[in-house]
Amino acid sequence: MDLSSMADMKGILDSLQSQMSQLSTQGPRTRAREVGSGQAFSMDQIISMMPKKKLAREDFMNDQLADLKEKADREASLPPEHVPLINRKDLLGTLRATWKAINEPSPGQVMSKQVIIFWPQKYSTTKIGDLSSINVADLMVRKTHKGNYLLCRTICPPVFDGCIGFLLGVEDSQGDTAYLKLCNHAMLLEADADETQNIMPVGTILVLREPTYYTNANVTDLPFIMVESPSDVIFADFDNPILRDVSWKSKLIVHPRAMTGEAWKAAGLKDFKASRWFSSAICFTNCIKFGFDVQVSRLNRAEVYLRLGWNNSALHDAQVAFKSGTLTDDLKRKAVVRMLKALYAMNRYREVLETASSLEGDKLSGEWITKANQRIEEQTTGNYDWPKLYTNDKNANFSPDIADFTGPIEVKYDPSGLRGTYVTRDVKAGELLIFHKPSFCLSAAEIAKSGDSSLQWMSVPALKSADDRDTHRLFCKAVQRVWDDRHMYDTLLALYGGETVAEPKKFPPPFVTSPPLEHPTRPCVDIDVEYLQGVSMFNSFGSKSGKELYVVPSLLNHSCAPTARREFIGDAFALRVLQDMKKGEELTVSYIEADVSYDEKRFRMMNSWRFNCECIVCQADDEDGYDARDSRRALYHKMDDIGNKTSNAYDAPTLRRLAAEAKKTCDNMKRTYHEEHSRKAGGRKYELAQPLRLLANALGHLGRTISDASFIRQSIDAKMQSLTVSGMKFIDKSLSGPLPSGSPSLPVDTSQVPQFYDISVLTVIEIAHSFKEIGDKKRAKRWFDVAIWSGKRLQRRWNTSLQTSPSSVVGFAWFIGSLSVICDC
Numbered sequence: 087m088d089l090s091s092m093a094d095m096k097g098i099l100d101s102l103q104s105q106m107s108q109l110s111t112q113g114p115r116t117r118a119r120e121v122g123s124g125q126a127f128s129m130d131q132i133i134s135m136m137p138k139k140k141l142a143r144e145d146f147m148n149d150q151l152a153d154l155k156e157k158a159d160r161e162a163s164l165p166p167e168h169v170p171l172i173n174r175k176d177l178l179g180t181l182r183a184t185w186k187a188i189n190e191p192s193p194g195q196v197m198s199k200q201v202i203i204f205w206p207q208k209y210s211t212t213k214i215g216d217l218s219s220i221n222v223a224d225l226m227v228r229k230t231h232k233g234n235y236l237l238c239r240t241i242c243p244p245v246f247d248g249c250i251g252f253l254l255g256v257e258d259s260q261g262d263t264a265y266l267k268l269c270n271h272a273m274l275l276e277a278d279a280d281e282t283q284n285i286m287p288v289g290t291i292l293v294l295r296e297p298t299y300y301t302n303a304n305v306t307d308l309p310f311i312m313v314e315s316p317s318d319v320i321f322a323d324f325d326n327p328i329l330r331d332v333s334w335k336s337k338l339i340v341h342p343r344a345m346t347g348e349a350w351k352a353a354g355l356k357d358f359k360a361s362r363w364f365s366s367a368i369c370f371t372n373c374i375k376f377g378f379d380v381q382v383s384r385l386n387r388a389e390v391y392l393r394l395g396w397n398n399s400a401l402h403d404a405q406v407a408f409k410s411g412t413l414t415d416d417l418k419r420k421a422v423v424r425m426l427k428a429l430y431a432m433n434r435y436r437e438v439l440e441t442a443s444s445l446e447g448d449k450l451s452g453e454w455i456t457k458a459n460q461r462i463e464e465q466t467t468g469n470y471d472w473p474k475l476y477t478n479d480k481n482a483n484f485s486p487d488i489a490d491f492t493g494p495i496e497v498k499y500d501p502s503g504l505r506g507t508y509v510t511r512d513v514k515a516g517e518l519l520i521f522h523k524p525s526f527c528l529s530a531a532e533i534a535k536s537g538d539s540s541l542q543w544m545s546v547p548a549l550k551s552a553d554d555r556d557t558h559r560l561f562c563k564a565v566q567r568v569w570d571d572r573h574m575y576d577t578l579l580a581l582y583g584g585e586t587v588a589e590p591k592k593f594p595p596p597f598v599t600s601p602p603l604e605h606p607t608r609p610c611v612d613i614d615v616e617y618l619q620g621v622s623m624f625n626s627f628g629s630k631s632g633k634e635l636y637v638v639p640s641l642l643n644h645s646c647a648p649t650a651r652r653e654f655i656g657d658a659f660a661l662r663v664l665q666d667m668k669k670g671e672e673l674t675v676s677y678i679e680a681d682v683s684y685d686e687k688r689f690r691m692m693n694s695w696r697f698n699c700e701c702i703v704c705q706a707d708d709e710d711g712y713d714a715r716d717s718r719r720a721l722y723h724k725m726d727d728i729g730n731k732t733s734n735a736y737d738a739p740t741l742r743r744l745a746a747e748a749k750k751t752c753d754n755m756k757r758t759y760h761e762e763h764s765r766k767a768g769g770r771k772y773e774l775a776q777p778l779r780l781l782a783n784a785l786g787h788l789g790r791t792i793s794d795a796s797f798i799r800q801s802i803d804a805k806m807q808s809l810t811v812s813g814m815k816f817i818d819k820s821l822s823g824p825l826p827s828g829s830p831s832l833p834v835d836t837s838q839v840p841q842f843y844d845i846s847v848l849t850v851i852e853i854a855h856s857f858k859e860i861g862d863k864k865r866a867k868r869w870f871d872v873a874i875w876s877g878k879r880l881q882r883r884w885n886t887s888l889q890t891s892p893s894s895v896v897g898f899a900w901f902i903g904s905l906s907v908i909c910d911c
């Protein structure tokens with residue numbers, strides 16, 4: 087394959103889209119693979135194929151997506167038309183065949199599934215009462231039936247389409263049939279086959295708001311209704327006023343799940359035991375409708391709602407049951423506990439205190455009061471039990487029980503209309519400004535479970551594609567999250583949702599209270615699926631715990647010379663400032679690791695978020711030119727190679743040769759930076775940091791092998807250079823002799839901390855160790871203090887380790903002894 091041609095680059099881009107977006111959120115994996123071909127491309131190969139110009143959005147318009155968009159536009163330009171009705175027998179036959187193909191594939195057959203998200207996606211905002219009824223015979227393809235609803239009932243069990251929806255056959259009251267696709271229904275997609283049948287048995291009556299009738303590209307004589315937003319489908323119960331005066335022409339045999347309140351209760355309890363929350367909630371709702379054991383059914387439903395994360399409705403149910411005056415003492419206690427759980431999950435800690443006090447004399451009361459008080463303390467002060475958090479963070483799937491803390495920050499628009507996050511008072515390097523739990527997330531365990539690499543997902547609106555189910559799964563979490571929380575919905579709509587959707591709303595949106603759910607199948611908001619999909623896609627973070635969406639952190643802009651640093655503790659997001667900041671300055675974070683090359687960064691930024699970074703570091707790299715960066719990259723790899731050889735070398739002549747080679751390579755690499763340009767970037771030359779560390783290692787190794795202190799000093803000097811190019815400012819770089827008089831206690835500028843934080847602390851500790859090795863106890867102590875300062879000021883993880891178990895700090899056996907000696911002095 088001729089890798090240099092642009093056409094190939096596009097092809098590769100197409101195949102790499104999803105892998106690269108994963109790379110950008112999940113850390114520094116450097117190889118990507120082309121799906122299906124088994125051919126591997128390194129990031130360097132990708133970069134070498136990229137045009138030497140700034141990448142534009144169009145470069146990332148994947149060929150397939152471009153075709154789809156064109157097709158969608160063409161389709162939209164055609165007039166709507168009536169098409170022949172579908173014969174019931176044919177329809178049922180097609181569905182059976184689909185079910186068979188998905189559930190009983192022939193041996194050896196691998197199904198590859200493709201989801202194409204068209205543009206625009208529809209959702210209705212009109213109340214049923216303001217819509218008028220139409221029948222299947224009135225439907226026209228390529229038309230969204232504004233102002234109308236379609237009343238229909240299912241004539242077969244739902245068939246999961248293997249992708250993001252369910253296929254159904256429906257009939258209207260005239261007996262005319264149609265093919266229906268229900269997409270993006272989070273709770274249905276979560277359900278197993280039995281639960282799906284429970285929720286939608288044959289004969290389930292559905293009201294579809296403003297339905298759209300599509301033609302099928304592959305089977306043109308099989309048009310279908312597609313409901314993209316789950317808020318557009320209403321499950322109509324027997325008591326729904328819309329069913330008054332409706333009589334069904336066909337003689338469909340309907341088997342409702344239960345006919346009495348008692349039977350519904352039994353079904354609800356059975357589902358509950360099987361963890362089928364959604365179906366269970368529907369059963370208990372029917373219990374209440376039948377007037378059977380109403381308050382207990384409410385209490386049961388409250389518990390189910392808690393499992394579904396619908397805390398607002400759970401609280402309401404528990405409160406109504408509690409106030410009914412019909413509960414026994416034991417049930418009253420249950421009601422209070424459910425209220426407490428709901429309030430706690432909604433961060434309403436003061437109400438937890440009030441409610442818990444009603445449990446006077448109960449040991450649970452004290453437990454809840456202690457917990458709530460702790461959360462209030464965290465929320466107001468930002469003081470957390472850090473040692474405990476960091477210890478627990480070592481466990482897989484850790485999700486800390488903490489209150490969100492938001493420091494002195496605000497979201498503002500700059501004069502050019504760009505939104506950003508700013509500090510509202512002066513802050514010191516290391517200050518904690520955000521510590522938040524995710525608004526919703528997909529855990530690593532869920533990701534492992536759902537791994538389905540045969541699903542390809544292409545979103546025409548977002549111009550993105552992915553080769554797994556997770557992108558859609560995270561979006562489903564968003565749907566479930568907003569189901570019962572109107573304010574969260576408004577809040578998510580205030581985040582960036584991509585270029586094709588409306589401008590985000592002002593942040594923060596005014597607070598609105600959500601009414602409790604009328605019915606578990608009916609969300610409290612009309613869900614704009616396209617917007618919510620964009621929000622989930624462009625704002626999610628990837629941590630070792632999974633994929634998360636946090637609201638406030640989503641509003642932080644990127645810079646390669648950021649003012650703040652993010653850290654994940656379990657699934658919680660912490661943000662600390664990297665430098666002293668004045669009131670009104672902007673908080674920025676680096677979306678990707680700082681030390682990747684400019685060209686890789688450029689590719690990944692555009693691929694994941696569709697922007698070119700214009701920060702001072704990128705400007706300097708850009709001005710250095712492609713050729714300079716190209717040789718820089720080659721020298722970086724050469725240093726990697728030298729580093730490997732050094733760690734395996736033990737004889738003086740080899741080490742001497744390698745150290746000389748390392749020195750020469752670093753010098754050559756330095757020459758690829760134009761001094762004028764890097765001065766503007768504050769001396770930051772991130773790509774040089776690691777090679778300088780490797781040089782330092784080579785020098786140190788040599789110095790120790792031949793017992794020559796001058797090489798150890800050169801090694802210290804290279805480590806200081808490495809810190810300098812990472813953005814650390816020095817006050818005292820002296821390597822020997824008396825300490826400069828009148829210099830402050832620490833040899834570095836404590837108003838800012840370098841970018842590669844973890845590596846930097848390690849480097850600092852190594853410098854201290856090296857000084858100790860050559861007998862310079864004074865400097866050793868001074869540099870050790872720098873490490874302690876960093877720990878105290880910036881990242882408690884280090885601080886905790888330094889104070890509790892020095893061995894965990896570096897993990898080098900040789901270091902333990904020296905650290906304790908330094909601590910002694």
Ligand SMILES: [Zn+2]
Pocket residue numbers: 645646647699700701702703704705
């Ligand atoms: Zn930049």
